[in-house]
Amino acid sequence: MDYIWLFLIGLIANVLGTLAGGGGLISLPAMLLMGIPVHSAIGANKVSNTVSSLSSFIVIYKYKEVTVKEAFIIVPLCLGGGISGGLIASFLTESTLTIIAVVLLSFALLTSFMGSSDFEGNRLLVVSKKSGVGLFGIGLYDGVFGPGSGTLMMYVLSHLGISYIRAVGLARIAIFSSCFGAALMYIATGKIMWAVTIALLLGSVSGAQIGVHLARKLKKEYVKPLLRIVTIALIIQIVATNL
Template sequence: MEYIWLVIIGLIANVLGTLAGGGGLISLPAMLVMGIPVHSAIGANKVSNTVSSLSSFIVIYKYKEVTVKEAMIMMPLCLGGGIAGGLVASVLTESTMTIIAVVLLSFALLTSFLGSSDFNGNRPLVVNKKNGVTLFGIGLYDGVFGPGSGTLMMYVLSHLGISYIRAVGLARIAIFSSCFGASITYIATGKIMWAVTIALLIGSVSGAQIGVHLARKLKKEYVKPLLRIVTVALLIQIIVSNI
């Protein structure tokens, strides 16, 4: 029965995660409540998100919404961040990462109200030194902790003038890269509970496919409110779980 619940958790989390990020606010707390050790829960999330994110990116790529060139720009930065994040996970305390998560998400929420970008643009992805560091930083955060990284990535892509469905595709390849990098370190350190991970993976891939098809139908005026709701929910969940 535990494994059935993990499939359901993975499905629901990845529908939300694909649309606006924030799937970790469902999957990680739920796994901890089930008594799964924190490092194994995070590791299961990383492995399942690696596969589910790639599967949703492939669907968007088939519709020619994003290009391989853009994906190749994102991948090294986020992959490097994910590997670095997996390595520093043993150095930074959970309380430190919680503070970082709250600061980053609060800043993203604030800029969503102050900024004019709302996924109206259709600019090509151009990475410079400034936003390159930002993408690497989100990958690092995703490798260490995770919840909120997809949401932060969507805010960044919105700021860069990327349209919504393209932002979903690019965010998915970014999460694939950072999670792949982190997965290597979690597997190498023996933190993976494979039965748990595979059950979560089955649900995650299904949820990602549902999410990417919903994303193609979601009206752009609903995207910012959805991102804000997810961000507030993430902040509440992170703060409450650490009181």
């Protein structure tokens, strides 16, 4: 029965995660409530997100809405961030991670009201030094902790003038890269509970596919409100969990 719950958790979390990020809002607390050790829960998330994010990116790539060139721009930045985050995770306290998460999400929420970008246009991805540091930083945060990284990635891509469905695809390859780097570190340190991880992974891949198809039908005027709702929910959940 626990494995069925894990499948459903992965499915629901990745539908939300694909549309607006924030899948960790569901999956991580749910696994902790099931009594799964925190490092094993985070590790399961990293492995399952690696596979599910790649699967959703491939679907969007098949529709020719993102390019391999753009993926190759994002992969090294987020992969490097994910590996670095996985390496330094053990040196940061949970309270420090909480502060980092709340500050980043609050900043993203504020800029969403201030900025003029609303996933309009269809620009190709061009990374400046500033946005490159931002992508690496989100990959680093994803490797260390995770919840909210997909949402932060969507905000960055919105400010770069990327259309919504392309932002979904690029965010998925970014999350794939950072999670892959982090997953290697969790596997190397023996933190993975494979039965738990596989059950979550199967649900995650199913949810990612559903999310991609929903994203293609979602009207762009609904995207920013959805992102804001997810961001506020993430902030509340992270703060409440650590009170």
